[in-house]
Amino acid sequence: MRPPIPEGNLAQPVILRLNSLRSLSKLGIAFLQQAILEGLQRAGPDEDIASEGDPVESIRIILSGWLCRYKTLEDGRRQIVNFVLPGDTCDACVYLLTMMDHSIGALTPVVYADIKRAAFEKLLASDRSIAEAFWCETMVSSTIQREWTVNIGRRVALERVAHLLCELHDRLYPVGMVDDGSCSFPVTQMDLADATGLSAVHVNRTLQELRGSGLITLRDRLLTIHDLKALQDTAMFTPHYLHTKRHG
Amino acid sequence: MRPPIPEGNLAQPVILRLNSLRSLSKLGIAFLQQAILEGLQRAGPDEDIASEGDPVESIRIILSGWLCRYKTLEDGRRQIVNFVLPGDTCDACVYLLTMMDHSIGALTPVVYADIKRAAFEKLLASDRSIAEAFWCETMVSSTIQREWTVNIGRRVALERVAHLLCELHDRLYPVGMVDDGSCSFPVTQMDLADATGLSAVHVNRTLQELRGSGLITLRDRLLTIHDLKALQDTAMFTPHYLHTKRHG
DNA sequence: CGCTGTTTTGATCGGGATCAAATCATGTGG
């Protein structure tokens, strides 16, 4: 049996994430925490928490673990269209589109809050800052998607992989998951390939190049960025599109 | 001087578009039409109606003409991340993100309605079906973006171009801009290249291949799809992601 | 310990980029 989930600071990444987009009110945070604790769920690695074609009935807020959104073609080709990190929300669009047009799979063990449509509507209605933060988060996930299109469409392999690492760094930072340039990185080279539109073999060689020039270390699912500025330069990375509030 | 804009059925594509996502109420349509007629604007071909870095102060609803959203890298490489067609809305996210993270350029002469933030909020508050339709439209533009990522990341050139043509067909159809398989297609091969992540030369050769197999005709800015089913098959196109209501 | 999945290396192949120039419009002004 799975051990019970410790409820201590479970909601922390969500609060940090939403707060990096909109300043949340004390009251809003309280409502949010309550809604989260009422719907705790977990999923194993390699498990899909939603699949293409599924009806959309609830939203899911990721408390810990990594997932990816992906689509597959008939012949098996797979494209990861985004990663879902702690604090991120899946499908706040629950109101609008009735059916999943892509799948969401866990890369690691995941703890998330499953909030039914009605409860989520109630939460949004309860506090304006919360509602705006969620909508904002939805819009940012769409700006990220645009940047991915640019990345895959117009950057060469080295730039492309570097760009992805820069983005993930800048998304993990506000939720406190970067420690002195290092973060957990539970993404296989095959996943990386499917996310960048490259082959796994070429991702391997690209990573070696990034290692070789001293920009990163990536070993045992731990990524360390030694020279963020240089990595951003090789990627032509500018973080505007993440719309993260600057504090400190 | 530019001739005055005839106000007759100007809002028609917008109504058709939104109605293809949510059934609009009579009252909502009336409010919508009024808001549109109060903010008429036009833009010339090759003119940007919004640029990366601009503050976002109003939304724009396209009444006629084609535009594209694009981003450029420092060294000039350009990626078109989406096309904006008659009936489409730009940036209903006006509430949320304060700055454009991409540019929007006109491919043809364009007539659009520029609606200030306050007026748009009033419109949304005036009718629930209108508000839902706009949010829905925003979400669909995000699902389209995901599909573009897949298209560029995992499809080969022929499939990629075919897929884009299929998508544009299915988006133009509900707004009445497809006539017996034919539609206006004011997109140069260079634009097509920047939209698919290919080079212009290769787009040219790919189009020849599609012509050669009898699937399409594309001449003088007029696209005719002779065998939609076959085109969809070569593209592995499934229209779910457009979330268009089926009627007839 | 063998099984399974991930990373790494090596060798070859090919799709699409790039370069260069010709052809074909459109439009503009003399």
Place this chain on the structure above:
DNA sequence: CCACATGATTTGATCCCGATCAAAACAGCG
């Protein structure tokens, strides 16, 4: 009406980035 400039499409030739194929090395892990 012609001369010319500008931009789009087309064709041809060559090159290279990254795919593909195959196998080895290197993990965990039950």
